[in-house]
Amino acid sequence: xxxxxxxxxxxxxxxxxxxxxxxxxxxxxxxxxxxxxxxxxxxxxxxxxxxxxxxxxxxxxxxxxxxxxxxxxxxxxxxxxxxxxxxxxxxxxxxxxxxxxxxxxxxxxxxxxxxxxxxxxxxxxxxxxxxxxxxxxxxxxxxxxxxxxxxxxxxxxxxxxxxxxxxxxxxxxxxxxxxxxxxxxxxxxxxxxxxxxxxxxxxxxxxxxxxx
Numbered sequence: 603x604x605x606x607x608x609x610x611x612x613x614x615x616x617x618x619x620x621x622x623x624x625x626x627x628x629x630x631x632x633x634x635x636x637x638x639x640x641x642x643x644x645x646x647x648x649x650x651x652x653x654x655x656x657x658x659x660x661x662x663x664x665x666x667x668x669x670x671x672x673x674x675x676x677x678x679x680x681x682x683x684x685x686x687x688x689x690x691x692x693x694x695x696x697x698x699x700x701x702x703x704x705x706x707x708x709x710x711x712x713x714x715x716x717x718x719x720x721x722x723x724x725x726x727x728x729x730x731x732x733x734x735x736x737x738x739x740x741x742x743x744x745x746x747x748x749x750x751x752x753x754x755x756x757x758x759x760x761x762x763x764x765x766x767x768x769x770x771x772x773x774x775x776x777x778x779x780x781x782x783x784x785x786x787x788x789x790x791x792x793x794x795x796x797x798x799x800x801x802x803x804x805x806x807x808x809x810x811x812x813x814x
Contacts, residue, residue, distance in 0.1 A: 626754030655721025706783030
């Protein structure tokens with residue numbers, strides 16, 4: 603098998619893909635076609651995993667009752683988070699609208715098996731978190747593939763993982779790594795919404811090598 607050569611034009615487009623891979627919070631309600639979703643899942647499973655453990659588990663959340671329960675949990679956790687911010691900071695936080703749970707046509711819970719038999723434990727004796735990190739790689743691969751076909755992804759982190767696992771009736775031994783909103787973005791942008799709204803800016807110094 604010959605090794606593919608990636609042209610300069612491709613590498614520039616890859617940089618564009620990285621720049622346009624944004625955390626989407628505002629979605630159109632039009633569903634993503636099932637073949638597209640299936641292709642994104644297949645691509646996600648090409649992600650690297652330590653020991654070839656492939657610990658990720660993708661769960662489609664379609665049931666309206668379960669979605670409503672997730673939304674309620676988000677509202678409860680978000681209210682607590684809002685209480686931790688004071689004054690103008692609280693107003694800024696409130697404007698962020700951190701969830702696309704109401705409008706996103708698709709919800710995905712991504713879970714990780716902490717000790718899968720696949721991979722035969724390679725690397726986990728010294729760094730047991732590698733299963734979680736491998737699952738994050740699958741999420742990122744899914745995200746990039748979605749961006750490439752115009753599909754947006756939003757990561758909802760202000761939720762109680764254990765409560766959400768109960769809502770979804772999944773194996774309690776699994777770790778909830780991410781709850782994702784998926785759909786076509788209402789406002790595509792190449793800069794993070796948090797940056798556009800003045801919440802935070804990138805730190806240029808973190809782009810430099812640290813030498814020892």
